[in-house]
Amino acid sequence: MPLLKFVIFILSLLPFAWYGWGAWHDTLGANPIEAVTRGMGTWTLNFLLITLAVTPLRKLTGWHAALRLRRMLGLFTFFYAVLHLTSYLWFDQFFDWGEIARDILDRPFITVGMAAFVLLIPLAATSSNFAIRKLGGRRWQALHRTVYAIGILAVLHYSWLVKADQSQPLLYGGILVVLLGLRAWWREVERREQLAGKYQPKIRNRIIPIQPRR
Numbered sequence: 001m002p003l004l005k006f007v008i009f010i011l012s013l014l015p016f017a018w019y020g021w022g023a024w025h026d027t028l029g030a031n032p033i034e035a036v037t038r039g040m041g042t043w044t045l046n047f048l049l050i051t052l053a054v055t056p057l058r059k060l061t062g063w064h065a066a067l068r069l070r071r072m073l074g075l076f077t078f079f080y081a082v083l084h085l086t087s088y089l090w091f092d093q094f095f096d097w098g099e100i101a102r103d104i105l106d107r108p109f110i111t112v113g114m115a116a117f118v119l120l121i122p123l124a125a126t127s128s129n130f131a132i133r134k135l136g137g138r139r140w141q142a143l144h145r146t147v148y149a150i151g152i153l154a155v156l157h158y159s160w161l162v163k164a165d166q167s168q169p170l171l172y173g174g175i176l177v178v179l180l181g182l183r184a185w186w187r188e189v190e191r192r193e194q195l196a197g198k199y200q201p202k203i204r205n206r207i208i209p210i211q212p213r214r
């Protein structure tokens with residue numbers, strides 16, 4: 001697992017390296033600023049969906065160790081979101097806070113993008129073992145369920161900013177529906193099993209790793 005984690009860590013940095021290299025060597029096309037903002041936005045959404053895919057992957061394959069990758073993937077979502085937002089604040093708006101406030105109020109796709117970003121902050125801030133211990137497993141899990149709302153806001157953000165061809169936002173939306181639908185389905189099955197008295201608590205509620213220190 002440490003080797004796999006390291007490989008995924010390096011792979012996750014590749015989009016950053018690619019856009020950094022492109023910006024430095026001026027190979028990002030006629031509008032490099034737009035290319036960087038859009039590229040970082042796309043990778044924020046990619047990592048969000050990859051993070052949301054970890055639980056279904058674990059359930060469908062029985063590969064429980066996949067959970068150990070989830071925190072890192074979630075933090076990469078936040079990393080790319082910060083770069084995406086920074087690129088917008090800096091290169092699009094030149095840190096003109098009045099203009100930025102107007103943009104957030106006037107353009108619905110910016111409003112929902114900003115909402116998604118704000119909701120990501122507490123998730124990134126509580127990703128450490130210390131925060132999990134402090135909050136307690138149940139409260140931590142309840143807080144981290146806002147990731148589902150973030151997914152919906154992120155797809156809306158994409159769909160509302162695209163003017164004509166909705167194929168990409170629809171593709172992302174479809175993947176999100178499958179990922180959230182599977183969870184809803186499994187929850188319903190568990191609820192029914194519980195009602196029928198067949199329910200055995202599974203690994204689902206285990207947060208890795210929080211072994212209390214003795």
Ligand code: HEM
Nearest residue numbers: 038041042044045081085088110113114116117154158161
């Ligand atoms: C979780 C948060 C966010 C996600 C997942 C996200 C995702 C995306 C995606 C997928 C794109 C389109 C990329 C493409 O066209 O290929 C995009 C574009 C964009 N996003 Fe975000 N975004 C987020 C937050 C924000 C925030 C907070 C802002 C600014 C306040 C913002 C501003 C923009 C802008 C200005 C564009 C480019 C629009 C254009 O070129 O017409 N996004 N974002």
